[in-house]
Amino acid sequence: MKNDRTDDQLKQLYTAFTLLQNEDEVKNFLFDLCTKAELAAMAQRFRVAQMLVENCAYNEIEEETSASSATISRVSAFLKGRGEGGYKTVLERM
Numbered sequence: 001m002k003n004d005r006t007d008d009q010l011k012q013l014y015t016a017f018t019l020l021q022n023e024d025e026v027k028n029f030l031f032d033l034c035t036k037a038e039l040a041a042m043a044q045r046f047r048v049a050q051m052l053v054e055n056c057a058y059n060e061i062e063e064e065t066s067a068s069s070a071t072i073s074r075v076s077a078f079l080k081g082r083g084e085g086g087y088k089t090v091l092e093r094m
Contacts, residue, residue: 048075049087 020026030039044065051061052075061072079087 045071045075046087048072049079049091052076052079053091 016029017026020029034042044067047065048061048067048071051064052072056064058069058072061067062069067075075087077083
């Protein structure tokens with residue numbers, strides 16, 4: 001029962017993102033939804049993904065982002081197909 005509720009809540013969250021029409025709306029929603037630490041962690045992982053796509057070395061990524069090697073490896077794995085392709089979709093559209 002709990003998984004069904006969680007799945008429904010996630011679906012509603014995904015739908016909520018599709019309703020946002022511009023950067024300010026996304027920013028405001030994320031600021032209301034997430035803590036500063038959660039936003040910082042997401043921003044860090046996204047920057048790591050950008051740098052990996054740019055073929056930056058791990059040590060350069062660690063230095064610029066302060067991300068751990070574990071975080072960099074995890075993001076790298078998602079870029080290489082472990083995930084759902086979300087990073088790739090967004091980075092290709094930027």
